[in-house]
Amino acid sequence: SGKLKFKAGLGYKKISKALNIPLSTVQAIIQKWKEYGTTVTLPRQGRPPKLTGRTRRALIRNAAKRPMVTLDELQRSTTQVGESVHRTTISRALHKVGLYGRVAIRKTPLLTQRHKKARLQFAKMYLSKPQSFWENLLVLVDPGTGPIAILESGRNFFPSAAN
Structure with missing residues (x-):
């Protein structure tokens, strides 16, 4: 009926008053009719969300x-x-919403008892060495894996770290 009134040359305001519906509704309906040639509800775009x-x-x-x-x-x-x-x-x-990092907690400790004992033994072994001893060391480091070898005056100081 609104479509017929529009075709008859009536303006938005007159159609709105004649049918007692808001002006914006008349505009929307006529715009839809001009664009799609129909006033029925069109199917929506996109897939509906899986989560409500x-x-x-x-x-x-x-x-x-x-x-x-x-x-x-x-x-x-x-x-x-x-x-x-x-x-x-x-x-x-x-x-x-900015919530990241759903990662399970670490199951194993970073240092095992064996690691702790080895570190303590190393520290005790070299505890009494003078400062000059430490100044004569050369540490070879691989940026990817860490220390490769520690050399002291031409001999390997820490052979277990060498590859």
Whole structure:
């Protein structure tokens, strides 16, 4: 009916008053008709999101509350709600709000007892050496792997480090 009035030459204001609908609605409908030749609701673009807003907010709350929670745990919590989503989807949702680094904690200590004993033995062995001894050392270092060898006056000082 609004379309017919527009075709008849009536302006936006007159159509708006005649049909008792807002002027902006009349403008939008006529614009749609001019562009697409129809006034029916067109199909939306793009794929609908897998995570609903409610579940996404719950995930973010959960991850912020417990920083060490794993993606697998978060995935299980979404499955309980009834939305099964991939770990990558959860990771993306967290990254969008600035939550990064869902990494499991280290399972093994950096220094084992054997390392500690070896370090202590090394320290005790060279504790009494004078300052001049340390000044005559030459350390060969590989930027990628660390010290290769420690040389003292032409002989290998620390053979276990040499390759």
